[in-house]
Amino acid sequence: MRATELVEALLEDKKTIAVDLDGTLARLIPGDFDRKKIGKPVPAMVRKVKKALDDGHTVVIFTARASEPVNVKPVKEWLKDHDLPDLKVTHEKTPDIDELWDDKAKGVVKNKGTFKH
Secondary structure, eight states: OOHHHHHHHHHHTOOEEEEETBTTTBOOOOSSOOTTOOOOBOHHHHHHHHHHHHTTOEEEEEOGGGGSGGGHHHHHHHHHHTTOOOOEEESOOOTTOOEEEOTTOOOBOTTTOOBOO
16 A cells, blocks of 8 residues: 555544533533533543544534634633643534534434434
8 A cells, every 4th residue: 555545544534523512521510501611521521532632533612602702712711721622612513524422412324314223
């Protein structure tokens, strides 16, 4: 295998993973929403995010908070405070997202209309 083919093969295995914040990466704080308050990290999910990054995947934080630009800064500060890199924070589901890690999502089989187990 030529070097360029190897690089292409490695790149094909890389994913863009969108990770929900509240209830997934951070513990959900019950009550009224406060943009400056984000729950404590969920350690198992933090480890999964760090492993995905170490494996060369792209991780974005996918949160409704980002629908208001003023809410992005507290998310970025939370990431930094918990030893996570400066990840993109978005509320937009884009075609480049390969996986969505979310406490509210239900897996659906593509083009079938049935649920994954």
